[in-house]
Amino acid sequence: MAASPTRSPGRPSVTDHAAIERAAFALFQEQGFDDTTMDHIARAVGVGKRTLFRYFPSKNDIPWGQFDQSLAHFSRQFDAVPPTTPLADAVHGCVVAFNTFDESARDQHRFRMRLILQTPALQAHSAIKYEAWRRVIAEYVARRLSLSAGDHLPRLVGHVSLAVSVAAYEQWLDEPASSVTDLLDEQLTALRTYLA
Incomplete structure (x- = not known):
């Protein structure tokens, strides 16, 4: 199926809370909560930081789902x-x-x-x-x-x-x-x- 022309190549068309949690938890486990930034999480999920903030207002909100x-x-x-x-x-x-x-x-x-x-x-x-x-x-x-x-x-x-x-x-x-x-x-x- 062809990719949507409005979407960047390689970027998922949608994300969700669960995908963000999984990526964030993997980073928290690998490098610690304090050393993980929202930029790190956004890159791991494959979304922009602004998109990430639409799902979670802060890094502290992510563990709370x-x-x-x-x-x-x-x-x-x-x-x-x-x-x-x-x-x-x-x-x-x-x-x-x-x-x-x-x-x-x-x-x-x-x-x-x-x-x-x-x-x-x-x-x-x-x-x-x-x-x-x-x-x-x-x-x-x-x-x-x-x-x-x-x-x-x-x-x-x-x-x-x-x-x-x-x-x-x-x-x-x-x-x-x-x-x-x-x-x-x-x-x-x-x-x-x-x-x-």
Whole structure:
């Protein structure tokens, strides 16, 4: 098939978030996160830097993938919970479901989480992402309890859920044979048992 006359020879007609992530992760692994630039990634993908910025506003956003879409899905998961479901069960189930991924993506997800949790340059950016994730939970808890998302209890549930999730991921990174969803389920159950 003939190439489009408006496209440079050798340049792919389209790219996507996944292709950019794969190229970026390969570079991060090869030369380190700090030493990889957006120029390096753009060259590896075969696109201009301006095109790259349309997919990811910064290098720090790449390890987070399509996080805004994931958060929208997370919120929809809570919206789908029957109103008769106990609040703790709803939060527990949605947090585990949010962290469920296809087994074929395990290695890439492990590398993603290692970057997010262990790269000092990403910590400030990660705090912004964590806050958005906690807010989804706080807003759900607030709706269920007729409170404001900024009230103490909804905010606390968001923070505790994040802490349990981070602890599960840290354990998963240390124990490659483990399952992050099993660890999350166990730790959320243990916390609920302890608090009861």
